[in-house]
Amino acid sequence: MQTLLVSGGAGFIGANFVLQAVADGLRVINLDKLTYAGNLDTLTSLHGNENHYFVQGDIGDRELLDHLLAEFRPEAIVNFAAESHVDRSIDGPAAFVNTNVVGTLALLERSRDYWKQLQGTYRDAFRFLHVSTDEVYGSLGAEGRFTETTPYAPNSPYSASKAASDHLVRAFHHTYGLPTVTTNCSNNYGPYQFPEKLIPLVIQKALAGASLPVYGDGLNVRDWLYVGDHCAAIRRALAAGRIGETYNIGGNAERTNIEVVRTICTLLDMRYPHAEGRHHESLITYVKDRPGHDRRYAIDSSKLQRELGWRPAQTFETGIAQTVDWYLSNQPWVQRVLDGSYRMERLGV
Ligand code: NAD
Secondary structure (H helix, E strand, C coil), X not given: XXXXXXXXXXXXXXXXXXXXXXXXXXXXXXXXXXXXXXCHHHHHHHXXXXXXXXXXXXXXXXXXXXXXXXXXXXXXXXXXXXXXXXXXXXXXCHHHHHXXXXXXXXXXXXXXHHHHCCCHHHHHHCEEEEEXXXXXXXXXXXXXXXXXCCCCCCCCHHHHHHHHHHHHHHXXXXXXXXXXXXXXXXXXXXXXXXXXXXHXXXXXXXXXXXXXXXXXXXXCEEEEEEHHHHHHHHHHHHHHCCCCCEEEECCCCEEEHHHHHHHHHHHHHHHCCCCCCCCXXXXXXXXXXXXXXXXXXXXXXXXXXXXXXXXXXXXXHXXXXXXXXXXXXXXXXXXXXXXXXXXXXHHCC
């Protein structure tokens, strides 16, 4: 059985990945610091499952990493752990550098030393997969898409810290030979996303009849990918990605922010009629733009499709409908995030 050390596996994408991997028969050692973004509620279905071992800890803790690597001897490390919210990075960039740069460096160093002492086929098979974002490439005009050779031009403290971590991963491959693969993915959405991000935020606010904030003119464009498709792409890159390479992952689903919000409103109108018979769209309110807000991201994932045969299973229309339905059916999960009780157990309250 393959054993993976997954960092950040209590966050949005990491937890979706862990649930998928364990369901597919892999053993997962899940290392997560449980910041505000880490949520053990997401993993309750794995309670008592001997193929999931959760450890609360920091990717920057070298002693803990040495212990976990020696104890569990993983065949691969998948690094999701990060501070991930752009608005928070504008208010407080230091935490982003600490985890995304300094933490990733510690994980790389300990992974390198562990990999070096592996033998034979075990050593050949080992991979360090680093999960990153398309935001490292900066902003596009109306034309073109990011490819793996697009120069890095990060514009927010978040994307700058992720860019730095990508460079460290690249350097550890070129300098020490560590068998790395990096993936740069577009905006994800789907079950278990923290309700500070656009899609779950809009769903929750609409359900509460509150105004739906849209930055600037609402015409910033993002490429949206359903989280399950992202996780499947990472599994493909882990299994068959070429060492030292990077792979862009995207849904080929460019939408302006206002289109995304309107789509959610329409789906909610059909499923959850507004109390006063109004359309949810009437709640849309334009707010002052985010400083340095990138205008457009679009990703070319043809390398991944060509080399590894990956295709997204969901279109934006099917994925967003499933996501709205998931939030409507899982309000207790959301409410425990909103009232803070999801953090109580781990704090011993
Ligand atoms: P998230 O914020 O939901 O989860 C991050 C997880 O990392 C949390 O569980 C948190 O507790 C944990 N963590 C934070 N600091 C840690 C540390 N020092 N040590 C151990 N664990 C720590 O993020 P997400 O949206 O699931 O994103 C996961 C990864 O995917 C990130 O690296 C992010 O840059 C990347 N990514 C995200 C998106 C997206 O749309 N969300 C798109 C592309 C790439």
